[in-house]
Amino acid sequence: MADDRPGQILAALGGAGNVVEIEGCITRLRCELEDGSVVDEAALKQAGAHGVMTAGSVVQVVVGPEADAIAEDIQDLL
Secondary structure, three states: OOOOHHHHHHHHOOOHHHEEEEEEEOOEEEEEEOOHHHOOHHHHHHOOOOEEEEEOOEEEEEOOOOHHHHHHHHHHHO
16 A cells, blocks of 8 residues: 555645755654645644644644654655
8 A cells, every 4th residue: 555645744734845844753744844834734634643733934743653754755755
């Protein structure tokens, strides 16, 4: 089964053009974005996020222990 969560998460973050940097950090994705206001929290939760914390252009998406793998997959999509 192909995991399309990285693509769903990237889209919910506003797409590749909105991502400045993304990295996995234990259980979350730490994302620096051009525009944090376009983040679709409902879509992130639908893609499996347990929570979303936004502070300006920095968004942390809680995804669990597979955060590093998801971050790598999203990097591949950028």
